[in-house]
Amino acid sequence: MRISDTLIEDRPEQTFFEDPALDRAFGVVMALATEVYVQRNRMRALERQLEVAGVIENGDLDREPSDEERLAEAEDRDAFVEGLMINLLGKQQAKGAS
Amino acid sequence: MDDRSFVAAQDFLLASKTFWTKRLYPEIRQTYEDAAEKAASKPQDPADVAALLDGDTLYRYFSWLERHLQRFKYAGRYGLVPYHDERRAELSASLRNTSAELAPDLEMPNYYQRVDIHQHPGGVWSDELDGYVYERGARSTTPLMGAAHADLHHRFTELVASRGEPENILDMGCGFGKSTHPFCRKFPAAQVEAIDLSGPCVSLGAHNAGEAPNVRFRQMNAYDTDYDDNSFDLVTSTMVIHELPPTEMKQFFAEAARVLAPGGRMAHLDFYAIDGPFARFIHYGHGRRNNEPFMEPLAEMDMQASLAELGFTNIEVIPFQEAEGLSLTSHDAWRFPWTVIYAEKAVD
Incomplete structure (x- = not known):
């Protein structure tokens, strides 16, 4: 499923700021913050394991990726963007008071 | 993912x-x-x-x-x-x-369909996996308690046990059985009937109960059950009443009165005793923001009068400490207004 499957067309989301633009923008911020933490958690776990195994040397992860590697990441990148941008629609995902 | x-x-x-x-x-x-x-x-x-x-x-x-x-x-x-x-x-x-025991033809009440409680998309009943979703979500309902969340149910069961040992227990609105299992374990000689509107939830409750011999999970409406009059000596619920609109709330208590034997006890863990206008404001806001619109009618209900009218006696409203070391009066952190609503069915 995609998270947009849960959007309800006739239920505008609750708003808490004078300008609802801020409500939506802060949603983007928090979605991004979640993603950043997920990545940080994964990267730290990976680096710990690689270090223990002696697989990488300093600088291996810093080099520019190939075009092939970037293409392979496209689907994951699209899902990442949806998680951020869906906040802009201002719709409930679970039926409740507006 | x-x-x-x-x-x-x-x-x-x-x-x-x-x-x-x-x-x-x-x-x-x-x-x-x-x-x-x-x-x-x-x-x-x-x-x-x-x-x-x-x-x-x-x-x-x-x-x-x-x-x-x-x-x-x-x-x-x-x-x-x-x-x-x-x-x-x-x-x-x-x-x-x-x-x-599932009831696929049971009609879900309008209020249950109209609002997705807890902001759970589709509610806790419309998808076969909703019991699993609810179970996982319930692990982090109360941040203050952290890993001690299960402790809440044990403390409630202990409170009930301190006032007697029941033989026939009805757990109304049992969900996926988080409230039910502690009663089964605490009272192994008792028969426990666990009912909930949600088929996915009672399915998971039965799955988690394994081969437990003293519990039966059934999909049923708590305010309209098929049990005979005077069937139970304990009727209980945990975090259920605040999900009911006022009319259904009254029917819920009336049904408890009907199925309880004279002298039987009723113990509900919910949110009721709220100290002061600020706490009330925060709690009502929580209800609105978390898709639980009936927090306010429950909190505003005249519990003593309503239950007395239904033939209950020894009615108590008991502020409930949900975990060891938490203060009921501190304002250092947000917490639910946990309350035990306790009463006995009058003996004629």
């Missing part, structure tokens, strides 16, 4: 909610107290509190976070719903051959 990413995201959301609980809430409370001190008259009700906090920037963020951290928890990219959906085949198979 891999398991590590899901857990990391949910941990992040819970840590954010904990910050909200322990850092933002006391700030809001202080803002309110400062404003109340300067006000021309002492705030009497939630509307007075709302007027004092109207436009406060931190309160706006407090409200936003309460609403949307829950939305992310259930429906965000790393939400409970997409996570379980990706594991549908395996989880669905685990619920086949359930020993739960």
Whole structure:
């Protein structure tokens, strides 16, 4: 499923700021913050394991990726963007008071 | 979605909610107290509190976070719903051959369909995996308690046990059995009937009960059961009453009175005893923001009069300490107004 499957067309989301633009923008911020933490958690776990195994040397992860590697990441990148941008629609995902 | 990413995201959301609980809430409370001190008259009700906090920037963020951290928890990219959906085949198979007694033709009440409680998309009843989603979500309902959340149910069971040992127990609105299993274990000689509107929830409750000999999970409406009059010596519920509209709430208590034997006991763990207009304002706001619109009618109900009218006696409203070491009166952190509503059916 995609998270947009849960959007309800006739239920505008609750708003808490004078300008609802801020409500939506802060949603983007928090979605991004979640993603950043997920990545940080994964990267730290990976680096710990690689270090223990002696697989990488300093600088291996810093080099520019190939075009092939970037293409392979496209689907994951699209899902990442949806998680951020869906906040802009201002719709409930679970039926409740507006 | 891999398991590590899901857990990391949910941990992040819970840590954010904990910050909200322990850092933002006391700030809001202080803002309110400062404003109340300067006000021309002492705030009497939630509307007075709302007027004092109207436009406060931190309160706006407090409200936003309460609403949307829950939305992310259930429906965000790393939400409970997409996570379980990706594991549908395996989880669905685990619920086949359930020993739960399901009622596929049971009509879901309008109020149950109209609002998705807890911001759970589709509610806790419309998808076969909803029991699993609810179970996982319930692990982080109360940030203050952390890993001690299960302790809440044991403490409630102990309170009930301290006043006698029941033989026939009805757990109304049992969900996935989190409230039921402690009763089964505490009273192994008792027969426990666990009922809930949600088929997916009672299926999971039965799955989790394994071969437990003294419990039966059934899909049934708690305020309209098929049990005979005077069938039970204990009727209980946990976090159910506040999900009911006022009319159904009255029917719920009336049904409890009907199925209880004279002298039988009723013990419900819910949210009722609320101290002061600020706590009431925060609690009603929580109800609105978390898709639980009947928090307010329950809190405003005249419990003593309503239960006495139904033939209950020895009616008690008991503020409930949900975990060891928590203070019922401290304002250091946000907490639910946990309350045990206790009564006995009068002996004619």
